[in-house]
Amino acid sequence: MRLNAKQIAAYTGGTFAVEPLDPRALLTGITWDSRDVRPGDLYVALPGERADGHDFVAAALSAGALGALVMQPVAEDVRALARELGAAVIDVPDTTGAVTDLAREWRAHLQGRVVALTGSTGKTTTKNLVRDVLAAAHSVVATVGNQNNELGVPKTLLSAEPETEAVVVEMGMRGAGQIAELCSFVRPDWGLVVNVGESHIELLGSRENIARAKAELLRELPEGAGLAFVNAADDFAGFVRAEARLDARCVPCVLFDGSPDAAARRVAADAADMVRPAVWAEQVELDEQGRPRFVLHAVGFGGSDAAAPHGEQASCSLNLRGLHNVGNACAAAAVGRAFGMPLAAVAEALAHAEPEAGRQEVLAARGGFTVVNDAYNANPDSMRASLTTFCALEVPGRRVAVLGDMGELGDFARACHVGIGELAGTLPLDRLVCVGELAAHIADAAEAAGMDAARIVRAATVSDVLGEMDTYLEPGDAVLVKASHFMGLERVVEGLVN
Incomplete structure (x- = not known):
């Protein structure tokens, strides 16, 4: 993010409680945790059950924040501190909504490709693998940890610079319509559905409803210009594709498959799926530490695989444990290959990816x-x-x-x-x-x-x-x-x- 205080006020519908000393000064980051403030940040005062962010505006300004978004009147001593430091204090109707408003406007500044993903399980791991693969050849910003909600998603967009080549956005959801709402300001170019499982079945009632909610991501891709990535091994793959009306909306679909019967499924695929770009794994085995080794296959992407009748192949090994991570790796490989990376370079990047703390x-x-x-x-x-x-x-x-x-x-x-x-x-x-x-x-x-x-x-x-x-x-x-x-x-x- 690189916005001055007047732009921020205009984008959020805010008014100045304290004008900035230098209206041209750019704010270059955003946080709602006063302990994480870096010089040049915009601090957002969020109300909370345990603590109110308005109580920490002074601490954030003292730590170097160039501006603060507030939705309550701030004390005179805080305003005096802001004037002394040359920082802006901007009063907005709702600070949470203001973060989304900022992200919606900042999205128009982003020149790179925005890739969004969701899924019932493995989406954070897959997001990390997509990030690591793309980072081997491109400048990348990705969702931190599992900050995939109404605050974390806009923060991911705001963390990118206009020239960032790839922005990888993880999207979580608890109910119908939430992914579509996130897509309204993320405006993803590409969308990936990792799988459809039983997570959040409490609120949605069935896997079919979960699949319908996940399909919102692909349904929001731009008609005739987007690109969808779907897990061919998932039993709701066809449902998700149909629900998103990919073929009718002229949105190409890339299939990925890390299951043990990926090769057999590929042979049995109908004619339409045989001509779609695809990435899958064969000869999968686990080492003594449970880490997968396999051969990646890619076909239908053009470029280096065009001259080979059976596409590209590359040996791959993971530092992550478990057969389920083969599918996650195939998803990331499909994104990397669609970005134009050679499959061998994708496999090398996957080999260097490390598991996140707390995940196996x-x-x-x-x-x-x-x-x-x-x-x-x-x-x-x-x-x-x-x-x-x-x-x-x-x-x-x-x-x-x-x-x-x-x-x-x-x-x-x-x-x-x-x-x-x-x-x-x-x-x-x-x-x-x-x-x-x-x-x-x-x-x-x-x-x-x-x-x-x-x-x-x-x-x-x-x-x-x-x-x-x-x-x-x-x-x-x-x-x-x-x-x-x-x-x-x-x-x-x-x-x-x-």
Whole structure:
């Protein structure tokens, strides 16, 4: 972002409580956390349940903010400080809405391609892989962490410069219409749907409704000019494409497929899909640490694959763990290839990508055992993938899974937790620790599926888990920790590692 205070006031419908000393001075960043202010930033005072951002305007100005957006009158001493520092204070009707207004106007300044993605599971990992692939050849700005909501999405746009070649925007949603609302100001050129799972089924009621909500991203792509990326392995792929009316709107579709039967699906594809650009994986295997190795295939992109009758091939290996990440890698490869990057360069970039903290992060504990930290979030799809990956690792000692409640499942919560328990009961786990009321259904279902009751622990608190693990774990053991973020099981990870 490079905007002066008068532009910001005009874009947000604001008025000056304090005029800037230099009206030509550019504000070059945006934050609503006064602790993160950098010189030249615009500070946004957001109201909150625990703290009101208006209480920190003075701290933000003192830290170097050149302007502040407020929606409440600020004290005279704060206005005096702003005048002393030459900063602007802009009064707007709603500070949250003002962030969106700024992003909507700033979008017109961006000359590069905006790529948006969504999905039920794996979207943050896929976003990171897309970012890392494109960064090997282009200037890139991408959503930080999983800041994929009504504040994080506009912040991503505002973090880009006009000349940034690629802006990668992760979009989350909790209900119908939310992705379309984000697209109204993001105006993505390209859109990618990672998959359709059970996340947010509490509010949407069915996977079909979830697919319909995800398809909003592709439906908002510019007619005759956009580009859609769809997971051919997802059972709702056809539904999403039809819901978005891609063919009728002349929006080309790129298919990606990281499933074990990708090659067979490719052979069985109908004539229309055979001529679409596609990326898929073959010869997939896991190393002793559960990291995939495979051969990437790409066809239909022109350029270097045009002379080869069967397209391009490139060997690829990932630092990320689990077969599910092959699909995420194929998605990122499809975007990179569509940007014109050779498949070999894409594969090299994927090989250097690292997992984000809290997502199947392997940590060495002081006690000589290993902790697989996957406590950032969970839904049924990611829980199944995490368990399967964990049980594919080579472990010299015993395997322990610490599983907590999964949220946002509504009336489906019990059935979803039972399904995880039924899977866990068939896996080679030496101990299953279930934390929380809903996770008790995992324990019950695992026992019903045949797991010895002596290997199952029902825990109510983090302290209970750590107490159990303190006497059980030995050098060489491995522990998986997985739950929805509200369970706070990162405290289990910290306790085990330290």
